[in-house]
Amino acid sequence: MKMAVTTSFHNSGLAEVLLPEIAEDLDLEVQLLVVGTGQALKLGQAGDVDAILVHSRAAEEAFVAEGYGTHRREIMYNDFVVIGPQDDPAGVTDAASAADALQRIAGAEAAFVSRGDDSGTHKKELSLWSDAGVAEDGFGAWYNAVGAGMGAALNTASGMGAYILSDRASWLNFGNKGDLGLLYAGDPVLFNQYAYLPVNPDMHGHVKNDLALKLEEWLTSVRAKELIEGYTIGGETLFVFNATSE
């Protein structure tokens, strides 16, 4: 079966742990299509994949509402972190909340890199900006929308010595080339929920819904919970399993 996943999920490296186990347990070969969130939803709509695993709640709910997906099942979450230059010119380290951190960046007009690609991360970032009371048209030259994937955006930020909002997995995998540092994390609004959506077989008769359901069952099982919560990079746990058994 084919599953479209977002770049950030794939970049976390978790897929490489899960896929062999799935193949073993279910005798099921899952082919991953690593694309942007928008493109993943698009592939689902067209019926070119059997299921999608993304993290953009509003878009997901619309996807189900329009009948492209049968339902939405939350699997796990990780969190976003604010990355920036070690010397921290905007003083983000001392921020009280995520909104505060962003306000400080805007106030200092410190260079900031945005994914700018309409991905889950990007949407999250925009909503954080609006929470922080910084309107989109208030962005000055310090705000760089790069329109690229997470790894590439981190690289850009590292190249420019800029702040950036990243998911923790990508950040850890990035391995910090350059002099960036994790400056702020922990605000609950930064949680990043991943959800699994099987494509609706009523819309596309050829999708392998049975396999998709089998996979869903596995993803929400105890076995998956162990694997997901046991996955660490540099000693840090990345994902928190939060699937509810139906």
Place this chain on the structure above:
Amino acid sequence: MVDLWSGLSQAFWLVVTLDAELLEIALRSLRVTLSALVVACLIALPLAGLLAVRRFRLRRAVIAMLNALMGLPPVVVGLVVYVFLSRSGPLGVLGLLFTPTAMIIAQVVIIVPLIASIAHQSLRELWQEYHDLLISMNVTQGQKIRTLLWDARRALLTAALAGFGRAIGEVGAIMIVGGNIDHATRVLTTAIALETGKGDFGLALALGFVLIGLAITVNIAIHWLSRTEREGNW
């Protein structure tokens, strides 16, 4: 610079240890690209011959168009091929999306104009030389084209190699229609894009160097093969 050295050393180790995964995607790269090249040549070379030999009203327009299509942005080609092959598209029933075949189709679309343009360029020169003779011999269009293609075969090599180069280094289109699926449609370029996306520039560069090495090997092999059958100085 660190990335560069790390890339070089990783490339070295990948190659000397004959890394199984590398071998798999490198072979897939070659297979896809060579298939695309063969198909593209079968289309482009006769087309170039026809354009050289035949005067028809829209000839100049077709040539200008071919030249322009050399600039077909791969991503757009990828999208268009995707739209056709997608389940909800007209050819969806064939189930070709996210298969090597889809990648071959996209590459063919990209390199046919390139090969045809460059080939036409050489054939035109030769045709100016042969024109009077072949017309005088009352040769059919097909025979003219075959004669030109045969006698210009060394020059056509450049055209084919340009096509090969373009195809093997191309990523935008095959990423969209192939999907970069591990063990199915992952080739060198999409693997490089993936590693770049992850920010692992060292590995990306290593794969890149392997790719360049592959391209150079193929080129030298072809040059060498075509030199052995060399007789005159054409």
Place this chain on the structure above:
Amino acid sequence: MVDLWSGLSQAFWLVVTLDAELLEIALRSLRVTLSALVVACLIALPLAGLLAVRRFRLRRAVIAMLNALMGLPPVVVGLVVYVFLSRSGPLGVLGLLFTPTAMIIAQVVIIVPLIASIAHQSLRELWQEYHDLLISMNVTQGQKIRTLLWDARRALLTAALAGFGRAIGEVGAIMIVGGNIDHATRVLTTAIALETGKGDFGLALALGFVLIGLAITVNIAIHWLSRTEREGNW
């Protein structure tokens, strides 16, 4: 298929309403590519001339190498240029990363081998014709090269147009070195890649059609310009 029609109609409206943002990135595309083309031609054409005219020991190797480099994967070029221009790289102090200049550099690297290979192909033919005459006139190497370039100028056009096409449609390299930053380094191809990632295939296709239209316009304009000065049938 819906995407295709939506793309066409969006392209139409974007163009007729002269959408400001479209205009900005289209002009940037043109500026970057034309600059790269000029620089690349200044390097590649004399190089092609030299390879045609001068026999030196490594000549065949250089030619095979150029042919191979036609296949330089853009992503790899992007990475290498990135490594050099990045803050921690040897040219970091110039602060060129994520600027249009960096994109021009990457494009030049990509199209120089292409232009040089194709140009060399035509010049070689002409050189075979002129060889005896120019040697007999005791012409210097520089004069030989200039004579060849001038008398083959129409054929060199194909080479330049191939380079233009490759450069304007290229995305992998300029994405990495330019960063696709809005209002700074976003060009048509990177915008297309972005919209594709967003899943907005309609808009991506629309931009793609605009890009193709642009390429065709430039080609036809150049063909037309070069035809007005046409005298003989060479």
Place this chain on the structure above:
Amino acid sequence: MSALFPLVVEAAKTTRRGKVLAGPVDLRFEAEGTTVVIGPNGAGKTSLLRMLHGTARLSGGRISWACGTEEARHHQAFVFQRPIMLRRSVEENLIYPLRIRGIDRAEAREKAHQWAQRVGLAGMMDRAAPSLSGGEQQKLALARALITDPKVVFLDEPCASLDGRAMREIEEVLMTARTGGTRLIMSTHDMGQARRLADDVIFLLHGKVHECADAANFFLTPRTQQGRAFLRGDIVE
């Protein structure tokens, strides 16, 4: 096979970018003999031959073969002023027109060897044709034209770079062909050759037929003053 002749030319002319290269000419060729086209450089000899043969586009008038153009084109051959060599070996050059006509390779090679012998190229079958000497190329072009037994052969200064003996031999080959019923239409600057071969003469001037006469008459007593001047090697106005 129906007869090609008479070939009737009515007010035919060929132009290039508005400039008249040859014509308008009215001529009639019968089935037998050798016609020699003479005239100063740039008079239009090459253009006239090409027009008759059909490789130069007619921009006015008519050229009609008795059997229709399509069939006629099959039975013609042309030897160009500047030999055009296929970038192949001498043998491949000779074989080419036969293969085009569907004759099988073995038979074609057989014939190629006969003809190479006849024009004195027997020892060079494997040489690349473009590397032959000037005279050798002319011989090859001639053999390649005659190898298909055409009914009409156009020859544009076929002996310009041949040595004395080769010229004599080639003239013999042409004479044999003529006796065998091949119609020859050739141009030359060698008045000696013209006298030896011509049955009738076309004297061209500025693209037009200035005089068209029986060879014997023309060389003895040209009707026009220009004809006389040309034969003397004087200025022709």
Place this chain on the structure above:
Amino acid sequence: MSALFPLVVEAAKTTRRGKVLAGPVDLRFEAEGTTVVIGPNGAGKTSLLRMLHGTARLSGGRISWACGTEEARHHQAFVFQRPIMLRRSVEENLIYPLRIRGIDRAEAREKAHQWAQRVGLAGMMDRAAPSLSGGEQQKLALARALITDPKVVFLDEPCASLDGRAMREIEEVLMTARTGGTRLIMSTHDMGQARRLADDVIFLLHGKVHECADAANFFLTPRTQQGRAFLRGDIVE
């Protein structure tokens, strides 16, 4: 300027893929006169001239000009058997060798017009050179060779496709050049022309100098049997 002559050729030969095209030859040329190279097709006339001129690579022996090769190359010109036309207008073709020598455009055009007049191409200055007729191309090549006032001119069958009058005129041009001190070394198949122009004759056979003699003597009484046979137009063994 130091003297170019004598030109001494010692055991010089030129080969191509192992085959000897011409040589080994030993020759000595003095400063004055016209040398005519004759011999059957494929004898190596073109190869010999190209070797003397320096466009064919020497694969053995030595060719030494009195003043050194570099300077000598500056004062030579070559008219090829098959005229090589630059893909430019007639005028540009004539101007080219002058511009190469750094002469300014106005002066070069002036000279080009004079020479076009002399060889009878005055009316075609703006024509594309490759579209000229065969004879016109030969005239142009000749004018382009002589326009730089070279001290030595090599001519490879320069009159092969010229009409009677053009040939006479070109011969006059050559005679004038010779009187003006230009050394001419030419090949031809036209024995009449050889007799008219030659001061001495080199008779080539199979790439070797078979006979090298004073023109008057050679044409009256060739020393070798092959020489006699060649002049008669017989088989030369």
